[in-house]
Amino acid sequence: MSPSRIERASRLAKTSAAFVKNAVQRRVxxxxxxxxxxxxxxxxxxxxxxxxxxxxxxxxxTVTLEGGQTLHVRRRRFAIPLVMVPPLGVFAWIFDLLADRSMIRYFLAHGFEVYLIDWGKPGPEDAGLSLETYTVDWFPKALQAIRQHSGSEEVSLMGYCMGGLLSLLYLGVSKDEKVANLITIASPIDTYKANAFAGPLGRALAWPASLVKNKTGFQLDKLSEQAFHVPGKTLSILFKMTNPLGVAASYVELIRNMADDDYVARYMTMNEWFTNMPDYPGATVQEMTRKMGIYNRFAKGKIRIGDSHVADLSAVKCNLLAFAGDNDKIVSIAGARAIMTVVSSTDKAFHIVPGGHAGVFTGSRAVHTTWNISKDWLQLRSRPIPRPEGQGETGSAGQVA
Incomplete structure (x- = not known):
């Protein structure tokens, strides 16, 4: 056998061994x-x-971004901390994915003090967790701890999808004037316009639901919370059904690149987001189905939370930056844009950026669109911590995003 054939056979053997190793180890x-x-x-x-x-x-x-670009770490910090608010139905670590696609590392590199509210891992025993739990109980406690820890009364909030809605509900109930800035990413404000399925269904159910309520007094909240509790595995299937061709194509690419350790690790990390989801608490699903899905309360600007609280979105006056994805099958542009009419903010902006529901948040282009726009916007609205006299800033030159 010629040396070239021996070399090719050796490479093939190594590739095959790596393929088998990764195929087995990614399961075991x-x-x-x-x-x-x-x-x-x-x-x-x-x-x-x-x-x-x-x-x-x-x-x-330095921090390396996807594609190999280098971001120099800014040493001068901003005085207003950034609080990241995840949605329900996913784990909070989606804000801290791969090192080159970690939103948390990106904003740390740009000089922000970063905090994350982690809603944890609800199970069947947590079916009673309601919108009141998240927005009237936990949200104030979280911000109190952050303010005490940071020494800053002012904070900025960044909420993805339902995280944006939870932030709005908190602000609408609390009238917290110390929240200086709010960023929402793909948050469904007008659910009648959110997508081709939920919108028409909600509209169709609104009149019959009102009729039944008026005639019998029956409402969805009379039913058991457990009846609305959604297991994580069901959530995963529903999410993947929004783009079945994309799921199939990504798996084919995995097979083609099974011998590449780095590719397999990246695939497994991203796939964990869509495959390993926590349960969605029944009480919250129950409320969202009635208040958002059927009656579209967010778009109308007022939502009752629990027995004694009303979230009035017209009370939200902080600076606002909102995003929608141009290919989002879950939250349409119109569904997200409605935030611009329900709040009273005078400093507000709306951006349409490339990507689907996940891509607009942390896709391969998000660092140059959603993240970059958010960073520039926040820097103008977050006071820098005064620099000691004679001390220069390290690592401020050469930033690329």
Whole structure:
């Protein structure tokens, strides 16, 4: 056999061995491939399954973004901390995915003090968690801990999907004037316009539901919370059904690249988001179905929370930046844009950026669109911490995003 054939055979053998190894190990030792939730942090509050994390300033000089671009770490910090608010039905670590696609690392690199509200992992025993739990109980406790820890009364909120809605509900109930800035990403304000399925269904049910209520007094909240509790596995299937061709195509690519350790790790990390989802608490689903799905209360600007609270969205006056994805099958542009009419903010902006429901938040282009726009917008609305006299700023030159 010629040397060239021997070399090709050797490469093929190594590739085949790597293919088999990754094919087996990704099933047997999946945790070794998951690269999320790696940024150093400390928990500053726990209350039940909810916790609040503080992310320490990066101890590196640079951060590498997807595509190989380098971002120099800004040493001068901003005085107003950034609080990231995840949706329900996913794990909070989606804000801290792969090192080059970690939103938390990106904003740390740009000089922000970053905190994360983690809603935890609800199970069947948590079916009673309601909108009141999240917005009237846990949200104030989280912000109190963050304010005490940071020393700043002012905060900025960044909410993805339902995280944006929870932020709005908190603000509408509390009238918290110390929330300086709010960013919402793909948050469904007008559910009648949110997507081709939920909108028409909600409209169709609104009149019959009102008729039944007026005639009999029956409402969905009379039913058991357990009847509305959605297991994580069901959520995963529903999410994947919004783009079945994309799911199939990504799996084909995985097979083609099974011998590439880095590719498999990246695939497994991203796939964990869509495959391993926590339960969606029944009480919250029950409320959302009635108040958002059927009666479209967010678009109308007022939502009753529990027995004694009303979230008045016209009371929201903080600076607002809102995003929608141009290919989002879950939250349409019109569904997200409605936020511009329900709040009273005078400083507000709306951007349409490339991507589907996940892509607009942390897709391969999000760093140059959603993240970059948010960073520029926040920097103009977040006071820098005064620099000691004679001290220069390290790592401010050469930033690329």
């Amino acid at each position: 030792n999946k945790e070794n491939y998951i690269l999320s939730d790696k940024t150093e942090n400390e928990v500053i509050l726990r209350d039940g399954i909810m916790s609040v994390k503080y992310y320490k300033p990066l101890d590196t000089e």
